[in-house]
Amino acid sequence: MAVLNWGMIGGGEGSQIGPAHRLGARVDGLFDFVAGALDHRPEAGRDYGRRLGLAADRSYGDWREMLEGERARADRVDLVTVATPNATHFEITRAFLKEGFHVLCEKPMTMTVEEGEEIVALARETGRICAVNYGYTGYSLVRHMRAMVARGDLGRVRMVVAEFAHGHHADAADADNPRVRWRYDPAQAGISAQFADCGIHALHMASFVIGQQVERLAADTVSCLPSRVLEDDAQVNLRFDGGAAGRLWTSSIAIGRQHGLTLQVFGEKGGLRWAQEQPNQLYWMPLGERLQVIERGEAGLSPEADRSSRVTIGHAEGMPLAFANIYKDLAEVIAARKAGRTPDPAADLFPRAEDGLRSMAAVHAVAASGKAQGVWLDARPPMFR
Ligand code: NAI
Missing domain, CATH: 3.30.360.10 (Dihydrodipicolinate Reductase; domain 2)
Incomplete structure (x- = not known):
């Protein structure tokens, strides 16, 4: 299976949940971390992204810049994770879905029921995946x-x-x-x-x-x-x-x-x-x-x-590996779509916009x-x- 391109918004230096996403997304070698707008402070986000190994032109100052930059690329991100504070999830998720990106949004997906219904409708309309990170499942x-x-x-x-x-x-x-x-x-x-x-x-x-x-x-x-x-x-x-x-x-x-x-x-x-x-x-x-x-x-x-x-049995697995299973499911479904094949039914377990x-x-x-x-x-x- 070809390695997929992954990016994230939020999860900057010192954030609570950013590291678990970066571990989870990459542990199986299914995603490469290639783009990010990691911090609400543009310079801090660009700098941290570069230190994490992002190319300078894909370590963005904010999510709008990232949307603009990624949209035009042939090798654009296959999946974007939204790990910013709650009140921003709706706007960012909606914008990326509209541009045809698959999204993994942190919980809670939105602040209101109406926004949630809009995201569900948009995911259905665009045929894009909108997953929600109930990662403990x-x-x-x-x-x-x-x-x-x-x-x-x-x-x-x-x-x-x-x-x-x-x-x-x-x-x-x-x-x-x-x-x-x-x-x-x-x-x-x-x-x-x-x-x-x-x-x-x-x-x-x-x-x-x-x-x-x-x-x-x-x-x-x-x-x-x-x-x-x-x-x-x-x-x-x-x-x-x-x-x-x-x-x-x-x-x-x-x-x-x-x-x-x-x-x-x-x-x-x-x-x-x-x-x-x-x-x-x-x-x-x-x-x-x-x-x-x-x-x-x-x-x-x-x-x-x-x-x-x-x-192996007897060695503890912990929370980043639970998140890794959400990413593994998503990689399987995204890769199957790209290849025009049916995904492994056992991968059909990631939480969706309907759950959000x-x-x-x-x-x-x-x-x-x-x-x-x-x-x-x-x-x-x-x-x-
Ligand atoms: P945090 O406050 O520790 O970190 C938030 C990060 O997002 C910071 O790096 C900040 O600079 C960045 N950020 C804020 N606004 C941004 C913007 N507009 N663009 C780009 N980056 C921006 O927050 P924490 O605890 O990491 O939570 C983030 C989200 O993850 C929340 O929605 C929270 O509910 C969720 N979460 C989920 C967990 C889970 O188990 N699924 C566990 C902990 C948090």
Whole structure:
């Protein structure tokens, strides 16, 4: 397979998520990093891009310059990653899709449901891929959970319990630190803080694993620090379109929790438990039998799990390699399109604009339900009702 050209916007020096993308995109040798507009400060972005090995004429000062520069090239980027702050995702993603680029956008894909619907419509109209980086679904054992549910190991899913609770914004004395404060400022963060930042990862993972979409939800949202307008903790009850019920807890004041993304799925015939901080083990309890530990990389896993595992059993694989699986899927689908062949069906697992839109509808429903003392609300985007 020919190596594809990849570029990124955002992810500049010192950013949180930039390095994981650069590791993930390149680890399998499927993408070359050839272009970028990495920083909101043009000179800092150009300089960092050059230090990372970009050619001077493809280390751009801002994303508009990059769009202009790449559009005209025969060897233009095959995929562009948007890893800038949330409020810029819509404008940048829309502009690149319109020009015929495939895009991998960081979450949340947009700030409003209407913008999300516009991106879905645009991706469909242009036939371009708009993927959304729910990168934790790239973990081999998360994909294995999905395969186990799909092939009926659990029977009908009764309950899914998802958490994404950390304690990194719990310090009241630090709440005014600008790196923390903007996240709870409605002018910058929108209508939701913690649910839009972390809760949507847990919700997307629950949907991905059980193969069902959320239909209705009821939320209890709390600002544990009184200075905050937006929530730093939420408990959300869920009902899915395939009949499953769900519970989701997300928090940023859970002192002692680190990353805190976990998923439990309870079906008629067994239960599963997985945690992002120990991603190489999956706990499976078939009804009436003993608890089993499934190890990433062991023999006899699903094709989806095998395809997304690289390192031999017993050696830990971590988050950049989960992101690498999103990139591996995208490389397969983009390369297949270029070659006019059918992609490997096991690569058809990357999250899409439709998922980004569903998350945005859920964010708005959580905020509205939280304000209305936890009333049940329709959580679907109007486009999918
Ligand atoms: P950050 O604040 O650490 O870094 C943002 C970077 O984008 C900086 O280098 C900044 O200079 C650059 N930037 C800002 N505006 C820009 C513009 N207009 N053009 C070019 N570059 C620009 O932010 P962080 O934490 O890396 O988050 C970025 C995005 O990634 C957010 O949307 C966040 O929600 C998402 N994220 C996703 C994660 C995941 O697991 N999928 C984990 C962490 C963040």
